[in-house]
Amino acid sequence: MRALVQRVTHASVSVEGACVGRTGPGLLLLVCAMQGDTEENAAKLASKVARLRIFRDEAGKTNRSALDAGASALVISQFTLAADTSRGNRPGFSAAAAPDVAEALYLSVAKHLETLGIPTQTGQFGAEMQVELTNDGPMTIWLEV
Template sequence: MRALLQRVSRADVSVEGAVLGEIGSGLLILVCAMQGDSSDQAERLAAKVAKLRIFKDEAGRMNRSLSDVAGSALIVSQFTLAADTSRGNRPGFSSAAPPDEGKALYEEFAAAVQALGIPVATGRFGADMQVSLVNDGPVTIWVEA
């Protein structure tokens, strides 16, 4: 699984003008299941995200995790993280998991993050979503499991 983490002071996701999920301080997590991924990758990615030390401590150093700062997670599915741009000008997405598998792994990932005690909000898998955020830092980190 792949994820793009953005440290945010706030973020929300909406579909057709209706807000589905919103958070204050925490992480916007754009996530993509890849072909061959399993529940193990979803669990490992959730644990890594919860423990990744990318929040400032008292000295201003990135030394605290999402769990440490009692932050929230807005988790949005984004199959375009599987883009292959190595040939031509049109990205290919054949390395993304098929939709049914992708949805199941997305839901497993969100549930695993929540099981770690992190408040979770989500988008809608497969929907045309609008995501708004205020990137804090900015801090943007690419993670794979």
Template sequence: MRALVQRVREAQVTVDSTLVGRTGPGLLILVCAMSGDDEATAAALATKISKLRIFRDEAGKMNLSLVQTGGGALVVSQFTLAADTSRGNRPGFSGAAKPDIAEALYLHFAKVLKELGIATETGRFGAEMQVQLTNDGPVTLWLDTDIP
């Protein structure tokens, strides 16, 4: 799986001008299931993200995790993270998991975050979404389960 993680002060996602998910201070997580991923992959990535020490402690040092701060997460599916641009200017997305598998893994990823005690909301899989955020830092990380 791939994820683009952004530390945010707030974030929200709308579909057809209707708010479907939001978070206050915490993380906006754009996530993409890749071919060959499974529930264990999704759970491992969710667990890793929950433990990333990217929030400031009382001394201003990035030393606290999402779990430690009590922040929330907004999880948005984004198959374009699978983009392959090695063959020209038009991205290919054949590395992304098939939609039915991707949706199940996306929902499992969000479920694991909730089970870890993180207030978690989601976008709507497969929908045309508008995402708004106030990045904090900015702190933005790229995670890929194929890269240690």
């Protein structure tokens, strides 16, 4: 699985003008299930994200995890993270998992984050979404598990 993790002061996702999810302060996760990914990958990704030390402590150092900071998360499915741009100018997405598998794994990441104690909301799988965020730092991390 691939994820782009952003520490945000706030983030929201809307579908057809209606807000379907939000967070803040916390994390915005753009998640892509790849061919061959399993439930084990989803659990591992959620665990890594929950424990990633990217929040500031009292001294201003990035020593705290989302769990330590009491952060929340917004998880959005983003198959375009599977883009292959090695040939030509049109990205290919054939490395992404099939939609039914991708949806189950993306929702599993959100469920695992909730189970770990991070309040989590999601976008709407397969929808045209508008994402608004204020990146804090900026702090953006690319993860692959």
